[in-house]
Amino acid sequence: MADSLFSRLRRRMTPATATALTDERAMPWWHYLAACVAGAANTLSFAPTPHGGWLELALFVFFFAWLTRTTNWKSAALTGAAFGFGNFVTGVWWLYVSMHVYGGMAAPLAGAALVLFTLYLALYPALAAAIWSFCAGHVRPRQGESERNPQSQSRPFSPTWHGSFAFASAWALSEWLRGTVFTGFPWLASGYAQVDGPLAGYAPLVGVYGVGWMLALVAALLVQAFTRTWHSRRLPALAPAALALALLAAGLVLPLATWTTSANVPLKVRLLQGNVKQEMKFERAGMLAAIDEYQRLITAQPADLIITPETAIPVLAQTMPEPFALALRRFADQTGSAILFGAIGGTLTPDGQVSGYTNSLFGLTPHSGELYRYDKHHLVPFGEFVPWGFRWFVDLMDIPLGDFARGAPVQRPFLVHNQPLAVDICYEDIFGEEIARTLRESPMPAGVLVNATNLAWFGDTIALDQHLQIARMRSLETGRPMLRATNTGATAVIDAHGKVTGRLPAYTVGVLEANVQGTAGNTPYVTSGNNTVLAVSLVLLALGFAFGPGRRRG
Structure with missing residues (x-):
């Protein structure tokens, strides 16, 4: 049977041509637009929305699922940045009021300052997404693999156990950095939307960043379970789904505990x-x-x-x-x-x-x-x-x-x-x-x-x-x-x-x-502060860098 034109082209493809094809197969513009819209919708998770923690959980499930569609750390970082920009520009727009209405700054300058500030804030979810991709995703293919398989650099990520824990750890670490660097601006930290949500019970244990860690982990586990179920791997899907449900149940029960x-x-x-x-x-x-x-x-x-x-x-x-x-x-x-x-x-x-x-x-x-x-x-x-x-x-x-x-x-x-x-x-x-x-x-x-x-x-x-x-x-x-x-x-x-x-x-x-x-x-949080969530996150990220599936493929 004669080879197809596509098959003959692939055999003649050089590494440079393969790289060019990979660049052409970059994520479409609407992928980042959808991430930005999801980030803007996430603002609705915070006050004054009642019980917005459930909405935030659903949006984080979408966000992580959207991240898994990316093909390299650059597209992952851009997806995180788009989500963050949408979230921050709609969540802290009131800074424009202080600069323009009360500060007397010209409206175009105040608007530009707000956009620049939200672009800076968006660097932190971009960092989280990039770290996650290195821990749980792809690395450069082996020498010669690009020539044999031009699509080796453009495969989407797969939700894995490494990926779920790496996402939670990278997200918590990025939020902590945002609340620390340049005196910090932890406004809209994801854990705040959970004060009336299913994960509020973790606050006395690990604080707001730990609640954000739990949120990211549960969302990633749910995506992992849905993906395995979709591919008819029902038995392997039970473990991440069961862990996600157990974490949610514990969050709902923990408020019954008395710490003071x-x-x-x-x-x-x-x-x-x-x-x-x-x-x-x-x-x-x-x-x-x-x-x-x-x-x-x-x-x-x-x-x-x-x-x-x-x-x-x-x-x-x-x-x-x-x-x-x-x-x-x-x-x-x-x-x-x-x-x-x-x-x-x-x-x-x-x-x-x-x-x-x-x-x-x-x-x-x-x-x-x-x-x-x-x-x-x-x-x-x-x-x-x-x-x-x-x-x-x-x-x-x-x-x-x-x-x-x-x-x-x-x-x-x-x-x-x-x-x-x-x-x-x-x-x-x-x-x-x-x-x-x-x-x-x-x-x-x-x-x-x-x-x-x-x-x-x-x-x-x-x-x-x-x-x-x-x-x-x-x-x-x-x-x-x-x-x-x-x-x-x-x-x-x-x-x-x-x-x-x-x-x-x-x-x-x-x-x-x-x-x-x-x-x-x-409470345990008063005793240890943010040390618990930072230590756990750093250890898990180190393990992800050392033993993640992407490293093994490399």
């Missing part, structure tokens, strides 16, 4: 939400109006603890109006109320100059002359400090920004009726390891977490609900209740199980009152 216990008497708290417009904070009249409003809210009714938002008193603590300071001291002494308020810290020099500005919380306790002070440690790039070489970018925004001094990584708690409180400011609560470290290293571990923030920079956007979801993860990880006092929302009380027990409507002036029970004891 009640400690000290419950506190009656009042959380204040002044709803002060962001643009008013830069005007003297607006500052005075904010001080008057918060004085009224603070002194309206006593409580064991009264908390204002971040920089609710937008002046240097030493220059606060005397009537305000005296009113707070008198109210605290007469009613037995402890007051925690946000203001600007600093040091006055003998010649009247101010040095070492800090974003701080100050605490008054009844009949005590000592003023508690917490200085923010994890500062916001471009908001509270200017990264080297980016002064030009800050100059494009009409916001009086400057370089703040950093507080110590671990600071003493604020004590209210023998109940220690671990306080943090603004987006410090998106760094779970830092909160776990504070609880782990403090000589008096706190029983209640407190976050004071001002999200007015981002308008009435999904940032408010996303930040509340992040705070809920901190409660799950530490087994402690969280109190959130915000300027515009979402002011809320979260119990030790991550459930929101009270919340004020956004963009309203109000006071949220609640009784809060502190806890004692450490």
Whole structure:
């Protein structure tokens, strides 16, 4: 029988021609477009979507299945980048509001800055996909194999045990890097969508990155099972399917476990939400109006603890109006109320100059002359400090920004009726390891977490609900209740199980009152931090590099 034209061409093909054919057989453009659309859809997994963890699991199943269609590490990395770009550009678009609406940056420049930032964030899922491909996929074919089989470089990956564990490990490692490099930006870490999802029970064990590891593993195992079933290998498909279902079942059952216990008497708290417009904070009249409003809210009714938002008193603590300071001291002494308020810290020099500005919380306790002070440690790039070489970018925004001094990584708690409180400011609560470290290293571990923030920079956007979801993860990880006092929302009380027990409507002036029970004891995550998931991921990736199926084929 005569050879076909295609067969004769393959016999005459040189390695260079084979490489050219492989390049021509690159993934079509719509493959990356579909990955980008899936990433954009993944934003819907996060708050305010209720129970979005199930949607996220389905999208990760698609994402991993889509990765297995790729033929080399480059196409895998581009697929991961496309998924990440779609996720981040739709998930953190509210940064445009802060740059354009409140920062005064021209709309084209603000939009370009947002796109560039999301392209940077997309490098991390691209890195995860590339690492996975090296551990579980293809390597260069043997010498001469390209000539004998031009398609040897363009075979799709196959879902394997190596691949499933490598994907989970590479994904968790990339998310940890995103939350660490250049001071970190772990917003939209995949584990956050699981606070109401099937994998929330793992949070006290391995933290948000460990939850993301579990999510990626379960998704990969399901793809592995579906693929083997599709190819009529029903018996081998049972093992990955059974493991995936067991991990899901454990995640649903683990919330029944108790890691911390009640400690000290419950506190009656009042959380204040002044709803002060962001643009008013830069005007003297607006500052005075904010001080008057918060004085009224603070002194309206006593409580064991009264908390204002971040920089609710937008002046240097030493220059606060005397009537305000005296009113707070008198109210605290007469009613037995402890007051925690946000203001600007600093040091006055003998010649009247101010040095070492800090974003701080100050605490008054009844009949005590000592003023508690917490200085923010994890500062916001471009908001509270200017990264080297980016002064030009800050100059494009009409916001009086400057370089703040950093507080110590671990600071003493604020004590209210023998109940220690671990306080943090603004987006410090998106760094779970830092909160776990504070609880782990403090000589008096706190029983209640407190976050004071001002999200007015981002308008009435999904940032408010996303930040509340992040705070809920901190409660799950530490087994402690969280109190959130915000300027515009979402002011809320979260119990030790991550459930929101009270919340004020956004963009309203109000006071949220609640009784809060502190806890004692450490969860496994507080004890070990991110070390567990990092160690497991690195070991599995090392094994994948050394013994993965791709290496054996090479």
